Amino acid sequence: MSILVYINSNGNKIAKNSFEAVTYAKKLGDVTVVTNGKADNTILADLGKYGASKVLVDRSFDGTDEQQITRMVATAAEKVGAETVVFSDDLVGKAVAPRLSVKMNAGLISSATGVPQGDGTVPVNVFSGKAFAFVKANTSKKIISLLPNSIPVEEVGGSASIEEFNGNAGDTRVRVKGINRPEGDIPLPEAELVVSAGRGLKGPENWGMIEDLAKALGAATACSRPVADADWRPHHEHVGQTGVAIRPNLYIAIGISGAIQHLAGVNGSKTIVVINTDKEAPFFKAADYGVVGDAFEVVPKLVEAVKKFKASN
Structure with missing residues (x-):
């Protein structure tokens, strides 16, 4: 079976979720990747x-003009006779996959978290991650968008051949005047470890210990919506239903009560650790591990413990 994967090469950097998409596609058949740029x-x-x-x-x-990418991927799919096209369910994938579905008359399965079962159904996230559904596309061609951090990246060895081609992308009506990239070494959607904090920190001047913990763990930093709205932290760090949805292996929530809107963006995390002074905080019900305590006492001790552990290993 011929499988096509679109990746955003983003200059000379390929994101982890692109490797996940290729790993996923390899489980389905022979993989061709399509991309654009330099x-x-x-x-x-x-x-x-x-x-x-x-x-x-x-x-x-x-x-990343969605219309150009849609035309290019459609051309590539026809060229290689792809029966399935795989995207990462990121900003570009969310925009292009539905357009391509219409253009190719292909069934769309979005927010996939696993490979097709024996009956052709695919597990997907529904209701903001509160439940799973098994969805099947009855069309001969299929589009699948894979949620980031759903499957581990696997190396199988080898080197891909490179072929330059004309994807018939056409002109764009969009003119990019500038790109403001978020600061930080680890983009939130790709992070495997995330340290997040809320209003329990009482002000932006206390964020140093959050950054210290993130640095010790090699994690990305995040925040709740009230923190971003108050300009304590930049808005690209806001996770939740109206912010960035993440699925890290470890999510540490410090001083966050756990409103349903916040949980909707983080409940795909493999392990959730909550630190809060309020033992009745809703977040504890969703946590794998909970610490009832003052963040100003707990976090510095946790930073030292992590540093000590790393130094001895």
Whole structure:
């Protein structure tokens, strides 16, 4: 079975969720990757380590215009005879997958968390992660968007061949005047470890200990919506139903009560640790581990414990 995967090469950097998409596709059949832009061929060839046999590159445009990408991916799918097209369920994937579904007359399965079962059904996240459903597309061609951090990246060895092609992307009506990229070493959607805090920290001047813990763990930092609205932290760190939805392996929530809107964006986390002075905080019901205590006492001790553990291992 021929499987096509779209990745956003983002210059000379390939995001972890792209490797996840290739790993996922390899479980379904023979994988061809399609991308656009100016990414170095050496970096693209490394996609072979994760199961891609070929990479199609359209050098005619460099950007994330949804209409151009839709046309390019449709051209690539026809070229390789792809029966299934896989996207990461990120901002670009959410915009392009539905458009491609209409263009190819293909069934769309979004927010997938696993590979198709024996009966062809695919497990997906529903109701903001509160439940799972098993969905089946009855069309001959299928589009699947994979939730980030749903499956582990697997290296299988090898190197992908590179082929430059004309994806018939056409012109764009969008002109990008500038790009403001979030600060920080680890983008939130890709982070495996996240340290987050809320109004329990009482002010932006106390955020140093959150950054210290994140640095000790090698984690990304995040915050609740009230914190972002109060300008204590930048809005790109806001996680929740109206912010960034994340699925890290570990989510540490400090001084966050656990409103349902916040839980909707983080309940896909593998392990949740809650630190709060209020033992009745709703977040404890969703937590795997809970600490009833003052963050100003608990967090510094936790930072020292992590540093001590790392120093002895």
